Amino acid sequence: MIPAVPPVSHKTIMVYVPIVPGFIMRTSIASVTPDTPTAAVTGWVHEIRDLGGLAFILLRDRTGILQVTIPKKKVPEAVVETVRSLSKESVITVEGTVKAIEKAPGGRELVPERITLVSASESPLPLDVAEKVQAELDTRLDARFLDARRPRVAAIFQIRSRVQRTVHEFLYEREFINITTPKIVAAATEGGTELFPIAYFEKEAFLNQSPQLYKQMMIAAGFDRVFEIGPIFRAEEHNTTKHLNEATSIDVEVSFAGHEEVMQLLEDLVIACYRDVERDCPTQIAAIEYEAFAVPKPGFKRLQYKDAIDIAAPKLDEPIAYGDDLSTAAERAIGEEMGEHYFIVDWPTEIKPYYAMPYEDNPAVSKAFDLMHPRMELSSGAERVHQHDLLRRQIAAKGLNPDNFGFYLSPFRYGMPPHAGWGLGAERLVTTMLGLQNIREAVLFPRDRHRLVP
């Protein structure tokens, strides 16, 4: 077990105190200030600048970069020897005196008494961590562990982590129960997308496209409010900057709620994510250099589907009519018009899944919604059908056989409460929040049409 790191007193940091075997007490780079007297810092060699009698090493860890300054005539000979043989991206421990100095980055530099090579790096490197030359995404993903050493890249995943934490906190505060549902499933019950078939002993199985049906079963179980953040799998052969074959879905389902309530919940959650990132991740936002980062304003507009069509139609070359799904061009045209986050509501029943609730007074329209960012769809949700007979009819209306939906339909026969929910794409949320050009930037190890390793 790794204990929490205790606060380190500057008097003790020169001493290695093994907390547990194999773990070394060390000082993070961000905690080294101009007032720090001495420090023992372990990190990666980001850059070496050897000026002859004077050399600089930029030492990098997760928290920042520290300049190590080596006046060769004033430091031990062993230090000079070590510096001479150092390769970039090696792991070293530097122990020495901290000097406050204006012209050093961060106003301080470390003058070493001792440098220990912890783990040498080979060269050449598969890509340049210091970003003097750019690398293409393909090259970066092949060497993702090195790519992620770049502060800009690390910042994306620190922010993504912060977003996931906010989602948990936000939902726990509202008494949601965190559930985990199977990713190996028997059949393609939901429809709409291609599934990955897998061999499951002597049976055929699939990777799940969404936890939708399981969420609803736990509503039937009386869990009231459930959520799951987990992987979803889509076997579509798409080749775009906003699709993944393995994505992370933030899925929520709420009992005794209608579509308006869960839309408000979704809006509040998205804003909370932005707000927490703005508050807690200013250095990461700066590292990403996304000037346009902004917390969305509350009160996301509700755009009716039919009005969305009216906005898109005159702007498009291709004709678009009521009842059509929104093409990429249509999505973009509407996004430009709206300019910020918005909902598209009141979708035609026929282009939404069978579990979306039709309006009682107008069954051709459903209580379904999409949450849109001007660049792409982030989430879709609906008030769900909770009446068994209506659900059977809707399944049949989609050309499917309700008799094949036994395990799904059964809960609807034994006291299913009214409920509503949504699924929010975690990668799309991060991609749009940070202005990333490609959704793969928001995934450590993306799975797309061609990439299966690493």
Added chain:
RNA sequence: GCCCAGGUAGUGUAGUGGCCUAUCAUGUCGGCCUGUCACGCCGACGACUCGGAUUCGAAUUCCGACCUGGGCGCCA
């Protein structure tokens, strides 16, 4: 799945039939340099995806394969 654009040192690039013994940057190695911060300067090293064709001659043209990026479709 359809369409478009590509594949040149470790990385990112220039090069549209002979001036290519292939450009530049970065990197690596060697040398010089005590305040760099994309350190600078000198020198060296290192590449045309694969197969076939055209041609006196192919990195360059053509065909095929493989790989990559992007747009569309599908999809969230």
